[in-house]
Amino acid sequence: FAKLCIERRILSAIVSSNRKKHKILNESLSIDGYDDDGVSYTLDSFLSDQTNNPEYRVILNEKEKELILEIKDKLTPFEEQVFDLKVKGFNYKEIAKLLSKDPKSIDNAISRIKKKIKS
Secondary structure (H helix, E strand, C coil), X not given: CHHHHHHHXXXXXXXXXXXXXXXXXXXXXXXXXECXXXXXXXXXXXXXXXXXXXXXXXXXXXXXXXXXXXHHHCCCHHHHHHHHHHHCCCCHHHHHHHHCCCHHHHHHHHHHHHHHHXX
């Protein structure tokens, strides 16, 4: 009898877990708690975090575009090509291959771009 009761309780637990009845509650985050790294957070710290704020992200994107345009105004056409590829994540050897140039000329262009950005 005990074996039958245990088997039915196990089956009942499996069926209820597959039901997804409390899925929202099980996957929700506490207002006050700890993240995966063990760092505590509160509702205030969550609300003050601007990284996921859509308004903040739009403003950040606009500032980035303005900065890129400002930098491009100072560059020669060749330096602009190198800059665009560098911003996209290519290293100087990949840029040299794409533009059919010597890697040293790309390295020099990147150095000139850095000097122009600093001034």
